[in-house]
Amino acid sequence: MAEAHQAVAFQFTITPEGIDLQLSYQALNQIYLSGVRSWKKRVSRMRNSVIKGVYPASPSSWLFVVIAILATMYMRSDPSMGLIAKIQQHLPLSPERKYFITMVSALVFSTLLWLSLILTLRFCLKLLLSYHRWMFEQHGRVSTTTKVWVVRLLSGRKPLLYSYQTSLPHLPVPAIKDTLTRYLESVRPLLTGPEFERMSELANQFESTLGNRLQRYLKLKALWATNYVSDWWEEYIYLRSRSPIMVNSNYYGMDFLYVTPTAVQAARAGNTITALLLYRRKVNREELKPTRVPGTVIPLCAAQCERMFNTTRTPGDETDVLQHWQDSEFVAVYHRGRFFRLWVYRAGRLLCPREIEFQIQRILDDPSPPQPGEDKLGALTAGDRIPWSQMRKQYFSSGVNKRSLDAIERAAFFVTLDDEEQGMKGDDPAGNLDRYAKSLLHGKCYDRWFDKSFSIVIYKNGKNGLNAEHSWADAPTVAHLWEYTLATDAFQLGYTEDGHCKGEVDRSLPHPQRLLWDIPTETQVTSSLAVATALADNVDCHVFPFREFGKGRIKKLRISPDAFIQISLQLAYYRDRGGFCLTYEASMTRLFREGRTETVRSCSNESCAFVKALEGGEGAEQCRRLFRLAAEKHQNLYRLAMTGAGIDRHLFCLYVVSKYLGVDSPFLKEVLSEPWRLSTSQTPIQQMELFDLKNHPDFISLGGGFGPVADDGYGVSYIIVGEDMINFHVSSKYSCSDTDSHRFGVQISQALQDILALLTPETKTASSNSKGPAQTQSKKLL
Structure with a gap:
């Protein structure tokens, strides 16, 4: 084979005249060039390690500190307050070389001072990145604290890919009482009165008995580990699963x-x-x-x-x-x-x-x-x-x-x-x-x-x-x-x-x-x-581009596009299945070091109240009021999840601790066994500088999708593309007679259009057209 011949750099044979050595210069040249490439990569990695190791300072700042210290010493001032003299006493150098000892002592002090400044800057950066109040402020009403914080955050030099890693804060462990309160609030619309009372008793019993003990172990792990969730999440949710990873x-x-x-x-x-x-x-x-x-x-x-x-x-x-x-x-x-x-x-x-x-x-x-x-x-x-x-x-x-x-x-x-x-x-x-x-x-x-x-x-x-x-x-x-x-x-x-x-x-x-x-x-x-x-x-997949409108129309209504879509999914599911279900929306926790995801429980009391009001024929003004309450609630849930105050990862880790301790918790066992019949995720477009959709409107991304999480549920992925389009990926299982991906796709489209029509009542004047306002807008867009 050709590649085998090129892999031989030299050959030798023993003859009566001695050893006959034959070199392949082409192969040797390739070996040399490969080695050069390898060493270039090593040097590049070493350089990057130094640069990100001293971030937010720069390697050149060391020289500035050294020159400043030497300049003050030249002016017969001691910026070290006696520390340089003490360093001189401990240097293993000949006392006769006094000038050289002084220079070395100044360099050592300058380096220590420089490292201290780096640690101080890094600590300050971590404090800045731990500030999350900006996320909860209303649009257009930015506090003075946030303005000062943003200016300070922008003042750093150009970072490398991993420059911020050591400055990112650790994921905090929420108070167990707060998690249980938010959990009970999330399941309230899904349970009957007696069922909710029983679950409340289980939660109270867990908090007063086993919960605080598990919480102490979890806080101990949070002090020791970089992220108290991610390693267990990777191992127990993914790597320990024995079922097929394809589709699942x-x-x-x-x-x-x-x-x-x-x-x-x-x-x-x-x-x-x-x-x-x-x-x-x-x-x-x-x-x-x-x-x-x-x-x-x-x-x-x-x-x-x-x-x-x-x-x-x-x-x-x-x-x-x-x-x-x-x-x-x-x-x-x-x-x-x-x-x-x-x-x-x-x-x-x-x-x-x-x-x-x-x-x-x-x-x-x-x-x-x-x-x-x-x-x-x-x-x-x-x-x-x-x-x-x-x-x-x-x-x-x-x-x-x-x-x-x-x-x-x-x-x-x-x-x-x-x-x-x-x-x-x-x-x-x-x-x-x-x-x-x-x-x-x-x-x-x-x-x-x-x-x-x-x-x-x-x-x-x-x-x-x-x-x-x-x-x-x-x-x-x-x-x-x-x-x-x-x-x-x-x-x-x-x-x-x-x-x-x-x-x-x-x-x-x-x-x-x-x-x-x-x-x-x-x-x-x-x-x-x-x-x-x-x-x-068994997998039923349905992909469809929703072209009637996009985030442009939604943002004009001063509503989060994600909240608009999530509430529309609640309406679509209610029409499809005649009720509500536990809903999973993936949210990132990458504001924290080694953060992965958290769950936003999109089915809330507020979203259910809106859906029931709309389907129950209540007045348009009342429905609009309830919708805005639901949208605000969803945004707040998303912010809480992003800032480490979510529900599900905390309960999951408490459950893992209970298993390590060999104790059973009826509350945690029931919570972790609840099915997610509606699992959703948004695929963000993150590199808009690479995709100029205005000049190249045909280069629209379809996004991606995943299989259904529950046997009797739906998986829904969506990507908001540009101002006028949303692509949806719906999956379910043929084996469940109650689900149908195409039927649910139709319900999603209709729910989006109905909610937009509700929030823009002036378009109703065009309803005499059999195509409806949303479809009329679609024709304009196409």
Whole structure:
């Protein structure tokens, strides 16, 4: 094989005349260039470590402090108040060299003073980042304290990606009484009178007996750990789950809705892979700007970026493990039942997009058939975790299978070259969007590697998408990566007129390497595939763009777009199921170090009161008043969740402590077993500087979605795109006769339009038109 020949740097043979040594200068040159690249990365990381280690000061500030101290000493003044003299007494230097000793003492004192100033600045920055009152102030009414705080926060120098990490505050442990009060308030609209009384008694009994004991242990952990929630959340919610992660945990992201930059599959793969590796380079060099709360200067924790690439979830009998390696110089590729290792660097140089396209085309043109047992091997990652763990130990712990599995797991990421066409196309664009979502969520159950941190799917018609594993990070982190990838692909890398990648090709590149397997016939692959197929066939996905209006119309009403959508979902669910349910909305806690998510319980007393009033035919003015109360309540719940005063993560950690102590709590057991029949999440657009939707309105992101959390519930993901559009992803299970994703999608659309009509009564004059005001507006937008 070509790559094997190039890997040999020298050869020697023993002859009667002696040793005949033959050097391959090309191979030696590649080794040298790879080493140079490796050392450049090390130097860059060391430099970044110094810069972020002294943030918010700068390394050059040390020189300023030294010069200032020496200048004052030259003027025969002692700025150290005798400390320099004491340092001189302890230096192991000859007393005859008095001038040199004085200089060294001044340098030591200056360095200590500089470090003290850094610690003081960092402490002040942590205090500034711990201030969250700005979030609770009314729009347009900013207090003097907040104005001064913002000016101070903006006065720092340009930070690196991880510069704020050590200055972020730790997640606080809420008072147990406050958590229980908010919990009882959240379940009040879902319980009858006797049920609520019983739950109140359980909560009071828990608080007066076991609760305070568990709380003490939790506060002790909060003092010791960086984040008292995140490690337990990752382990017990994700890694210890023994059910399939496909559909149940993994989620997906889609391509542009209207645009496919090229119809050439290999070219789209070339640009996509290049853009992802450019993002990895930015992460490694910490050149990405720290992510901030949208519309503010407030930084968010960047810890989740560390495991974005070169990461795999490996199965175990009791718990899985996240494994992360140093940068890989290859990606793993799947095509028609074959696995390949594709090297994306050569002699320390990242291949250009045209060269990666060339290599991908070689894979597409490769006529070799799959080896026995190879084609559906990926089904092991889609089924139950215990059989996969046992298979891994039995068949993948040594030999050729281990080497090939290592190549997949150590790869930067996984790429599937799908032989299907997807996207909003043909005579049934709505149905094709649904099939597109299902394809990204589970595919054929064996043509993705669900254990990888993320897998890229490139379809035959040039459409793309990704499937992400959930344990290592949450959706906003992956969305940030995906936004960069799509924008870089379309607006920076670009394509030639005939749809190919730009650049020149070195045709001497070694062929992509086929991974070899020795898979016995009596394996667990068939069983895992059957479990995964049954799960996939049960998922009902519906994706639809809501074009009637967007956040532009909503914000004119002085209402939070997220609150508007969440209350609309409550109205839609009430119409769909005839009642209310426990509702999960994901909120981030990345204002705190290593923060992940918190739950906003969107079904509140106020939202239920509004829905009942609207459906009960009460007056429009009363309904509008109740809606605004519900919107204000929702915004306050969201703020509480973001600032560490949520309900569910606190109760979850108390439950974990109770299990460690071996004590049972009827209250916690009941709370943790309550089903989330409506699970919702908003996908934010975070990099608006990359997406100019005004000048490029066709480059609209479809966002992404996830599977249903409850067997009899809905999963709803939405992305607010620009001013005039909201994209929804709805999922449920066919096995439940009470749910229907398409029916619920219709209810969502109608609820949005009905609430807007309620809040803008002047549009009712147009109601004589059979299409209605919202649909009339839709025609204007289209």
